[in-house]
Amino acid sequence: MFSTDTYKRRREVLQQNIQAKGILLFLGNIENPIxxxxxxxxxxxxxxxxxxxxxxxxxxxxxIDLDENKTIVFGDEMSMDAIVxxxxxxxxxxxxxxxxxxxxxxxxxxxxxxATAMSVKRNIHYLPPxxxxxxxxxxxLLHISIVDFKPSVPMIQAIVAQREIKExxxxxxxxxxxxxxxxxxxxxxxxxxxxxxxxxxxxxxxxVAGSHNCELAxxxxxxxxxxxxxxHYKMNTLQSGKLLLNDSGCETPMGYASDLxxxxxxxxxxxxxxxxxxxxxxxxxxxxxxxxxAGVKYKNVHLKACEILAEGLIxxxxxxxxxxxxxxxxxxxxxxxxxxxxxxxxDVHDMEDLGEQYVGYTAEDPKNTKQFGIKSLRLxxxxxxxxxxxxxxxxxxxxxxxxxxxxEKKYAEFINYDKVKQFAHFGGIRIEDNxxxxxxxxxxxxxxxxxxxxxxxxxxxxx
Amino acid sequence: MFSTDTYKRRREVLQQNIQAKGILLFLGNIENPIxxxxxxxxxxxxxxxxxxxxxxxxxxxxxIDLDENKTIVFGDEMSMDAIVxxxxxxxxxxxxxxxxxxxxxxxxxxxxxxATAMSVKRNIHYLPPxxxxxxxxxxxLLHISIVDFKPSVPMIQAIVAQREIKExxxxxxxxxxxxxxxxxxxxxxxxxxxxxxxxxxxxxxxxVAGSHNCELAxxxxxxxxxxxxxxHYKMNTLQSGKLLLNDSGCETPMGYASDLxxxxxxxxxxxxxxxxxxxxxxxxxxxxxxxxxAGVKYKNVHLKACEILAEGLIxxxxxxxxxxxxxxxxxxxxxxxxxxxxxxxxDVHDMEDLGEQYVGYTAEDPKNTKQFGIKSLRLxxxxxxxxxxxxxxxxxxxxxxxxxxxxEKKYAEFINYDKVKQFAHFGGIRIEDNxxxxxxxxxxxxxxxxxxxxxxxxxxxxx
Numbered sequence: 001m002f003s004t005d006t007y008k009r010r011r012e013v014l015q016q017n018i019q020a021k022g023i024l025l026f027l028g029n030i031e032n033p034i035x036x037x038x039x040x041x042x043x044x045x046x047x048x049x050x051x052x053x054x055x056x057x058x059x060x061x062x063x064i065d066l067d068e069n070k071t072i073v074f075g076d077e078m079s080m081d082a083i084v085x086x087x088x089x090x091x092x093x094x095x096x097x098x099x100x101x102x103x104x105x106x107x108x109x110x111x112x113x114x115a116t117a118m119s120v121k122r123n124i125h126y127l128p129p130x131x132x133x134x135x136x137x138x139x140x141l142l143h144i145s146i147v148d149f150k151p152s153v154p155m156i157q158a159i160v161a162q163r164e165i166k167e168x169x170x171x172x173x174x175x176x177x178x179x180x181x182x183x184x185x186x187x188x189x190x191x192x193x194x195x196x197x198x199x200x201x202x203x204x205x206x207x208v209a210g211s212h213n214c215e216l217a218x219x220x221x222x223x224x225x226x227x228x229x230x231x232h233y234k235m236n237t238l239q240s241g242k243l244l245l246n247d248s249g250c251e252t253p254m255g256y257a258s259d260l261x262x263x264x265x266x267x268x269x270x271x272x273x274x275x276x277x278x279x280x281x282x283x284x285x286x287x288x289x290x291x292x293x294a295g296v297k298y299k300n301v302h303l304k305a306c307e308i309l310a311e312g313l314i315x316x317x318x319x320x321x322x323x324x325x326x327x328x329x330x331x332x333x334x335x336x337x338x339x340x341x342x343x344x345x346x347d348v349h350d351m352e353d354l355g356e357q358y359v360g361y362t363a364e365d366p367k368n369t370k371q372f373g374i375k376s377l378r379l380x381x382x383x384x385x386x387x388x389x390x391x392x393x394x395x396x397x398x399x400x401x402x403x404x405x406x407x408e409k410k411y412a413e414f415i416n417y418d419k420v421k422q423f424a425h426f427g428g429i430r431i432e433d434n435x436x437x438x439x440x441x442x443x444x445x446x447x448x449x450x451x452x453x454x455x456x457x458x459x460x461x462x463x
Numbered sequence: 464m465f466s467t468d469t470y471k472r473r474r475e476v477l478q479q480n481i482q483a484k485g486i487l488l489f490l491g492n493i494e495n496p497i498x499x500x501x502x503x504x505x506x507x508x509x510x511x512x513x514x515x516x517x518x519x520x521x522x523x524x525x526x527i528d529l530d531e532n533k534t535i536v537f538g539d540e541m542s543m544d545a546i547v548x549x550x551x552x553x554x555x556x557x558x559x560x561x562x563x564x565x566x567x568x569x570x571x572x573x574x575x576x577x578a579t580a581m582s583v584k585r586n587i588h589y590l591p592p593x594x595x596x597x598x599x600x601x602x603x604l605l606h607i608s609i610v611d612f613k614p615s616v617p618m619i620q621a622i623v624a625q626r627e628i629k630e631x632x633x634x635x636x637x638x639x640x641x642x643x644x645x646x647x648x649x650x651x652x653x654x655x656x657x658x659x660x661x662x663x664x665x666x667x668x669x670x671v672a673g674s675h676n677c678e679l680a681x682x683x684x685x686x687x688x689x690x691x692x693x694x695h696y697k698m699n700t701l702q703s704g705k706l707l708l709n710d711s712g713c714e715t716p717m718g719y720a721s722d723l724x725x726x727x728x729x730x731x732x733x734x735x736x737x738x739x740x741x742x743x744x745x746x747x748x749x750x751x752x753x754x755x756x757a758g759v760k761y762k763n764v765h766l767k768a769c770e771i772l773a774e775g776l777i778x779x780x781x782x783x784x785x786x787x788x789x790x791x792x793x794x795x796x797x798x799x800x801x802x803x804x805x806x807x808x809x810d811v812h813d814m815e816d817l818g819e820q821y822v823g824y825t826a827e828d829p830k831n832t833k834q835f836g837i838k839s840l841r842l843x844x845x846x847x848x849x850x851x852x853x854x855x856x857x858x859x860x861x862x863x864x865x866x867x868x869x870x871e872k873k874y875a876e877f878i879n880y881d882k883v884k885q886f887a888h889f890g891g892i893r894i895e896d897n898x899x900x901x902x903x904x905x906x907x908x909x910x911x912x913x914x915x916x917x918x919x920x921x922x923x924x925x926x
Contacts, residue, residue, distance in 0.1 A: 029498075032495045032504065032594070032595075033593045033594055034504075034507045035492075035507055035509065035510050035593075035809075035810050035816065036593055036810055036812060036815040036816035037593050037815070037816065038812070038815065039681050039810070039811060039812070039815075040682075041495065041497075041504045041505075042504075042682070044497045044498055046498065047498050080863065080867070083861075083863050084692070084800060084861055084863065084864055085691075085692050085693045086691060086692075086693050086694065086695075087688060087690075087691035087694055087696070088862075088863055089696075130496045130498075130499055130500045131495070131496055131595070132495075132594070132595030132596040132598070132599055133595040135595070135599065136595055136598065136599060136609060146599060197676070199673065199674075199676045200673075200674050202673065203669075203670050203672075203673025203674045204670060204673075204674070206666075206669065206670065206673060207666050207667060207669065207670035207673075209666075210662065210663075210665065210666025210667075210669060210670075211662075211663050211666045211667070213660070213662045213697075213698070218502050219503075219505070225550060227550075228548075228549060228550035229547070229548050229549075230548050230549050231549065231550055232549075233550070233552075234676075235676070337547060346498075347498050347499055347502070348502060349499060349501070349502070352499040352500070352501065352502075353498065353499040353500065398547055399551075400543065400546050400547065400551060401547055404543070
């Protein structure tokens with residue numbers, strides 16, 4: 001946990017900033033059953049609960065009563081039976097004191113507290129539930145159907161405004177995660193040889209995280225079919241001539257994530273085609289990075305990255321015409337179907353549970369949810385000092401998309417389908433790092449991880 | 464997957480044996496969100512769904528219509544959007560054909576099918592849901608409140624009767640899991656040295672599983688405080704003079720589990736006290752094992768193991784009086800608070816989601832749910848050839864229990880509290896292996912894993 005003052009201050013700021021009256025309700029997570037009730041997944045506390053209360057224990061809830069200026073954590077102390085089975089632990093009361101919360105009540109009292117408040121028509125503010133257990137709980141607590149939830153916009157907005165500006169101690173946590181993740185990536189590079197299975201690498205990098213008492217922040221993508229954007233299949237054998245794409249990060253015991261991607265040959269060196277395409281992505285990465293600073297709209301950074309990709313692809317003969325026109329017409333989405341990046345913090349896609357419209361966009365400049373490509377950009381709004389985000393341009397060859405669009409002659413004035421088709425099974429390339437936005441630029445987070453063709457070939461030659 | 468015939472035959476047997484009319488409903492599992500909807504835990508299919516349909520894909524359901532002799536799998540084929548993101552995969556239709564199911568329908572059609580059936584008062588049989596998502600789904604499908612579910616006893620009984628008798632190919636799967644688990648345990652023994660962190664061992668053994676494309680079958684218990692029965696805390700540093708208890712197993716890609724425990728010194732050799740207590744547990748293990756065969760009630764095997772524990776503890780001065788009397792009076796539960804074992808198969812506690820009263824007991828000889836100790840025995844009923852189970856006696860020193868019972872003078876005629884108190888922080892010892900029940904005895908499953916004091920000390924001396 002951070003200091004007691006941290007949690008007290010965070011809650012005070014929230015109370016000061018929120019444009020609302022009533023009660024703020026925070027639901028913690030439970031341990032989700034895998035194949036029967038007692039066989040549960042690794043426990044992961046809800047990130048907002050962690051942010052304001054810091055307590056990593058299942059079956060907790062909390063309220064901040066704005067009208068009465070009271071904070072209460074609801075949860076049960078261990079029974080003697082539980083102590084026999086699980087050992088005596090720090091009491092909930094003690095944990096709450098560390099979070100600066102003096103009042104704790106039994107879990108069952110939450111329903112009573114809320115029922116009393118509702119009986120006098122006080123407002124109960126809550127966040128969008130993402131775990132089914134909490135959907136059921138919320139439905140019971142508030143007497144509303146699961147399909148009728150109305151999460152509190154003022155609560156979401158106040159939390160996003162606070163959580164999106166990272167504290168110095170949070171940056172340290174993210175850099176801690178990045179330190180471990182760098183080791184995960186270097187090990188994967190050393191392991192990447194013909195004959196190795198993708199899952200052997202996934203397992204080994206999970207062990208790097210685990211040996212530092214970290215969890216993977218998300219299911220690692222370790223694949224020789226990098227053209228598949230969210231590829232969790234891991235049964236392939238690495239083959240000479242292929243690229244390996246490794247998108248993996250970890251989270252610290254306190255819950256802070258990292259999110260890194262590197263792509264490199266299974267062999268010791270890139271082929272000329274791999275190198276050329278890789279350098280297009282690298283140029284795009286560097287160009288996007290150079291744009292980062294407070295006041296810039298991330299959507300424009302994304303478009304800049306797309307233009308550099310298009311320029312490179314024109315130079316290599318995959319595209320034709322003018323790069324700016326191509327991007328304005330979305331032709332680059334043949335190769336770059338997704339967004340340039342997203343917020344990062346306590347979640348690898350930070351606060352994604354609270355809603356992209358609040359985290360990544362504003363009411364004045366909402367997300368384009370229709371247009372293929374940009375509709376997958378999770379972050380479009382103006383950057384502020386204190387934002388932490390990823391930059392992750394890529395080039396992906398997707399056979400089904402190539403086939404479909406060629407048949408439709410889609411963007412035919414910008415795409416050389418004859419050349420593209422030859423690369424249909426090339427795979428994909430992504431380069432991803434994490435940045436802190438500053439007033440006048442950015443700070444690269446974590447220890448610098450090798451990235452250029454020369455650096456990678458040099459590392460592979462010597463390891 | 465097993466052969467197409469396997470799944471067809473299993474479903475045919477179920478249809479023949481079930482004492483019911485109507486529709487059997489099988490709900491598959493989903494990918495459970497960790498901290499937001501798109502960041503999900505490793506997918507684990509429901510075991511009963513796996514057993515009858517073999518398809519490892521989220522968001523599936525199936526029915527066997529007993530009246531119309533029809534089997535249908537409900538699920539959606541991938542959209543083009545999903546193919547772009549996740550790659551083209553085997554279609555659901557193809558997967559179903561491998562399971563011998565010719566009819567597939569859209570997921571949304573399940574609600575229609577069931578509504579039609581309910582409109583003419585046909586019976587819908589379903590199993591107890593354990594994941595919250597399926598509780599919500601079932602509530603919506605059947606128009607019943609989550610608190611009013613009435614799982615089908617005939618369906619549960621027919622499934623238990625079938626799944627509890629393991630096929631030869633299932634035994635091979637369990638032995639496959641045991642082969643990998645043995646490596647996990649040997650690695651942990653080699654790593655167990657003063658200064659090592661518990662989580663480093665957990666992580667390393669998970670990597671052994673992962674490098675064989677296996678998952679952990681449950682959260683590993685790797686602890687120097689073995690007196691805590693379900694101890695998932697893993698932050699301790701191994702210290703000279705302590706024992707390490709390692710309870711861990713893996714599951715094969717097809718979902719079959721293993722469940723093994725070994726306890727050994729952090730140092731190269733046992734202390735005399737450790738050796739003496741260890742040998743009491745080992746004698747109990749050997750004595751229980753010798754009892755295993757079809758026709759024997761497992762409750763009696765448990766009691767036999769308890770008696771041997773009590774005898775040993777009397778010899779060492781922790782207990783006094785007559786061992787049989789002590790066990791009859793439950794005095795041994797000071798040291799052995801739990802049950803001797805449980806069924807194992809597709810779940811590490813096989814079919815625990817279906818209800819212990821059906822899996823471990825019979826209506827004629829139900830579980831004693833009141834008495835401390837025996838109430839934690841998951842399996843009491845008569846053994847049959849084809850059962851697979853664990854044998855896992857132990858001795859656990861639980862400071863809180865010792866303190867409480869001493870104050871109550873509980874079982875004072877059988878317990879030497881003065882001696883026991885000196886061992887309050889000794890920890891715990893468990894030895895656990897997996898067995899197949901045969902008509903005339905048992906088969907030890909998997910490669911034999913070293914177990915005696917001499918074997919362990921020899922292994923530690925040489926590794």
